[in-house]
Amino acid sequence: MSGTRLDPIDRKILAELQADGRMTNVELAKRVGISAPPCLRRVRTLEEAGYIRGYHADVDARELGFEVQVFAMVGLVSQAEADLSAFEERCRNWPLVRECHMLNGEVDFILKCVAPDLSTFQSFLTEGLLRADNVASVKTSLVIRGAKDEPGVPFEVLEERLARDA
Numbered sequence: 001m002s003g004t005r006l007d008p009i010d011r012k013i014l015a016e017l018q019a020d021g022r023m024t025n026v027e028l029a030k031r032v033g034i035s036a037p038p039c040l041r042r043v044r045t046l047e048e049a050g051y052i053r054g055y056h057a058d059v060d061a062r063e064l065g066f067e068v069q070v071f072a073m074v075g076l077v078s079q080a081e082a083d084l085s086a087f088e089e090r091c092r093n094w095p096l097v098r099e100c101h102m103l104n105g106e107v108d109f110i111l112k113c114v115a116p117d118l119s120t121f122q123s124f125l126t127e128g129l130l131r132a133d134n135v136a137s138v139k140t141s142l143v144i145r146g147a148k149d150e151p152g153v154p155f156e157v158l159e160e161r162l163a164r165d166a
Contacts, residue, residue, distance in 0.1 A: 006051070009034060013042055014051060015155040021055040058151070066114040068121050068142065072129065073107040075137040083134050084108075090132055096124050107139075 006014070012032040016023065023031075029039035046052050061069065076087060084102065091100035091111060099112035111129075115121035129138055 010042060010046060010051075011155060011158065013039065014046065017043070017052065017055075018152040018155070061114050065116050068115040068118055069146075070113045070115070070121055070143065071141045072111040072113055072125070073139045073141075074109040074111060074129070074135060075106075076108045076134050077136045078134055079108060087132070087134060094124070094128060096121065 009032055013028065016028055016031050025040045025043070026036050028043070029036040032039065034042075043052070074087075076083060087109065088100060088102070091097045091109070096113045096115050097111050098114055099110075101110050102108065103110055113121060113124070115124065125138065125140065129135065
């Protein structure tokens, strides 16, 4: 089911929960203009359909002592599906890798990594990533500062498109 097949109330529920996943069902129902029981049913349906994958606290990595954030661009020797899947599985098992995305173009994967310090990241790079099966090249870029880090999707863009297409 695509996001455009959701009704306006479902999209509003998702937008509100994306902004504040801790609000009570009663508060959510009030914000979207329906009573609490149908709101809870809709949330459960959205969860079961996979629109809501989970609820998370937005923790401050630097405050927690993770001073280093690095993007690693990884090139593989082979792009056969089994090799791609094996690399993705390995990334899921590396704690410092927080995101892993397969790309098209010159780079096969981009990894977002965090570490408490440069030496911890360097150890991961030399003892883990560079020694991993099928890894041909790794280029890293250290994050100096972040300008934007927004979770989720821009619901206002979807609403504008739906209004335009109506």
